Amino acid sequence: MTKLGQWLWGLALLGSAWAALALGPLGPRVPPPCRQVLLPLPVYLLVAFGCYSLATVGYRLATFNDCEEAAAELQEHIGAARADLRRRGLQF
């Protein structure tokens, strides 16, 4: 089974478990505060995942280090390539 298939299968299982508990016949047997937590649970998980994504993006942005040696080496390569092409007659 492909990864997509696995994800969809897992989502279908969790979704049907949630639906059975929250919307289905077992509904009234769940204690009221737990029911109030259970109903918005998919939206909550989505928001939590969004917050985690945003935090990860922000953290990686803040801790991404400059690679000064690689930048200098790249500029050197660019200069060498420019000189080579100019020698072969390409106009810049």
Add this chain to the structure above:
Amino acid sequence: MATATDQVVGFGLVAFSLVLFVYYTIWIIILPFIDSDHGIHQYFLPREYAVIIPVVAGLLLLLFIGECYLCSSNWRFLN
């Protein structure tokens, strides 16, 4: 070291998402277990908004992404 702007923006995003997560977690998961006459409930909107606001925000985000895609000047080439 990332530039100062990058660090400010990055850690700002982390702080914002942390605050959002804590607020939303308390709203959805913790409040139902607290008696309704406790003072903490005054800091939170009625629970319907806990579902309506993310759904509307998600729809707006999707619309915005779709509009950027459809109205970009390269659309004829990408299509």
